[in-house]
């Protein structure tokens with residue numbers, strides 16, 4: 001049985017259907033990329049796995065439990081952490097307070113404030129700064145650090161590179177690799193297809209709410225990827 005399996009889910013925002021029969025599996029320790037153009041349903045899939053949305057149909061199984069109807073807090077307690085698109089840092093709180101929010105689920109494990117500061121030394125220097133005194137890259141580090149503070153077994157990273165300078169993107173991905181290497185399973189959403197494929201063991205491409213292609217980066221041609229991405 002897979003560590004995570006999503007089976008034929010249909011997800012709606014009121015009347016609007018965003019996901020159509022989406023299925024995917026993730027094994028423990030894998031890094032899996034979700035690629036696809038703007039509006040393809042990537043964030044919807046992440047939110048649904050993380051408990052923020054409940055699929056109208058279909059199943060989600062995480063570590064052997066049916067979790068489709070669990071809340072975000074329950075999923076966090078079970079070891080699933082979302083790094084949301086747009087970072088969602090609390091501007092009125094300090095860096096340290098933002099990080100401590102992640103520990104609210106009360107899971108113990110390798111991640112503590114000190115460990116997060118080792119991973120992102122700049123955050124230690126800025127620990128008392130307000131959430132919005134930070135650069136975009138630093139805010140992204142806070143968002144990742146906050147997720148780690150819940151000691152997740154599965155981290156969902158939604159567009160962690162969006163809007164950041166290339167050098168910062170490289171820094172962020174160096175850390176993502178370290179997180180994966182420490183045994184944490186990672187699902188990363190990337191609009192930058194090349195980056196997504198480079199960082200992942202396997203990928204799924206979404207197109208208009210459906211899986212249009214899946215596989216390992218090595219076995220797929222550029223041409224197949226562009227067709228699956230643009231639907232041409």
Ligand SMILES: Nc1ncnc2c1ncn2[C@@H]1O[C@H](COP(=O)(O)OP(=O)(O)O)[C@@H](O)[C@H]1O
Nearest residue numbers: 013016018036037038039040041042043044045
């Ligand atoms: N809160 C929402 N209410 C209504 N429609 C939404 C909402 N969020 C996303 N959508 C729609 O669902 C579709 C998928 O969006 P999303 O999952 O954000 O795509 P992606 O992350 O791939 O860019 C889009 O058509 C988007 O407009």
Ligand SMILES: [Mg+2]
Nearest residue numbers: 042043044085
């Ligand atoms: Mg998105």
